[in-house]
Amino acid sequence: TKRILTDAGFWIALLESEDQYHEEATALFVTIETQQLLIPWCVLYEVFRTRFVRKPARVRQFEQLLIRPNVAIISESDYQESALRQVFSFARPNVSLVDCVLRGIVRDRGARISTFVTFNRSDFEDVCQPRNTQLIP
Numbered sequence: 013t014k015r016i017l018t019d020a021g022f023w024i025a026l027l028e029s030e031d032q033y034h035e036e037a038t039a040l041f042v043t044i045e046t047q048q049l050l051i052p053w054c055v056l057y058e059v060f061r062t063r064f065v066r067k068p069a070r071v072r073q074f075e076q077l078l079i080r081p082n083v084a085i086i087s088e089s090d091y092q093e094s095a096l097r098q099v100f101s102f103a104r105p106n107v108s109l110v111d112c113v114l115r116g117i118v119r120d121r122g123a124r125i126s127t128f129v130t131f132n133r134s135d136f137e138d139v140c141q142p143r144n145t146q147l148i149p
Contacts, residue, residue, distance in 0.1 A: 017052075050125070127146040
């Protein structure tokens with residue numbers, strides 16, 4: 013079983029039919045839904061932003077995905093301080109704190125991330141490639 017780290021953009025695209033990546037996310041979900049899907053708490057914060065929580069049907073749909081036995085909500089506490097330092101020192105602009113946490117998880121060999129799902133490939137290629145972490149879509 014692959015350990016697949018997921019970004020907020022994937023879940024939003026999957027759940028919001030008007031999202032530009034909805035069809036791609038839906039097709040991708042079919043291929044990964046039986047693998048171990050990892051969602052850090054910070055990604056949940058991004059998904060449950062005001063616009064999303066105003067749509068109760070989508071919230072319930074996401075809840076049904078989160079309670080699947082192969083979906084794990086993981087702590088990012090081991091990565092928070094480092095991520096915060098990176099936000100202040102990162103060479104590229106517009107790298108969020110959540111992205112820095114995700115980058116830390118991918119970098120961590122102990123996390124054993126085989127695949128990372130994001131629609132922002134360019135923000136993560138530099139960290140996924142050295143770890144041989146597959147970046148999809």
